[in-house]
Amino acid sequence: MNYIDPHIHMVSRTTDDYETLAKMGCVAVSEPAFWAGYDRGSVEGFRDYFEQLTAFEPKRAGWYGVQHFTWLCINAKEAENVALSREVIAMIPEFLDRPGVLGIGEIGLNKNTRNEATVFLEHVELALKTGEQLLIHTPHLEDKHQGTRMIIDMLAGDARVDRRRVLIDHVEEHTVRPVLEAGFWAGMTLYPVSKCTPARAVDIVEMYGPERLLVNSAGDWGPSKPTAVPDFILEMRRRGHDEALIRRVVYDNPLTFFRQSRGFRFTPR
Amino acid sequence: MSDIPPARPVAATFENEFLPVRAKLLEVAAALDRLDRGAGELDEAAAARRALLVDAVQLLAQSCDATHTDRAERLQLLFSRAYDADWRQAFEV
Incomplete structure (x- = not known):
């Protein structure tokens, strides 16, 4: 089955991974900007990173027939440096008109601090001024519930935010309901230990239905599996779900969400 | 939420889940035993x-x-x- 991985950090993966993804049916990926494993020291470091995301990664993906899209921001882990964050936010518009840029992301919270909230709101302001969609990271483990509620508070407190153009990612059993009920898109990340397993993600589809639900691998430089979405597809099939339902979650839904971005040009295989 | 898929028969679900759940419970039991065997406080x-x-x-x-x-x-x-x-x-x- 053709599928789209709406959240995967391919700069951390090998070219062999692109080949494997293509063999597994992946036709497109979207890659949010994220933390490199260390705090970058200057705005020029981010400019180089955005160049890689918008120029080289689409080329590398294209070698295997995979279409590459991206999102730009400074990650929440680096938001404690508010001065640098503001420099990066001011620089992002240089890249927003490049092909394949879908919006601002993955912004969000990490430890739910005041500085993180400040930088989050300034990213949202940029997205509203430039008409961009938003892709939002929610915190890990014990911080996820609090952080997700804080993110919903901030977005719901701004009447200019079109919730149909916002994806709140890494939802789990205790956060998916408030995200969907508030009218946002919800992403389920399949990780080997933290976040969702394929079985629990299928449980969530069974309990809430497929509307505004996405599933992704968030494959990166840490423990993660870039082919996790096919694991989800297999678990759906193992439970006897219709191919149309599976396709809706792993292909139709990402397309529906991405088509709202002015930088989205997709050629079906 | 709309389009919620129909529930699967419980008997089939049970047969699929029994052994994996049994295995996971054993892992939890063994891990708690491991903690109790640990030295110190x-x-x-x-x-x-x-x-x-x-x-x-x-x-x-x-x-x-x-x-x-x-x-x-x-x-x-x-x-x-x-x-x-x-x-x-x-x-x-």
């Missing part, structure tokens, strides 16, 4: 987290009905920091 913060594991096991044993299955959600909340609805005033953002 946990500090206060770690002991509080250890108590959460016991609370979680008790939560698993609580009954649910077919229309209200939320053990996973409640387990997640058990391991979560509390949400303060007045956080914006505290942060002044």
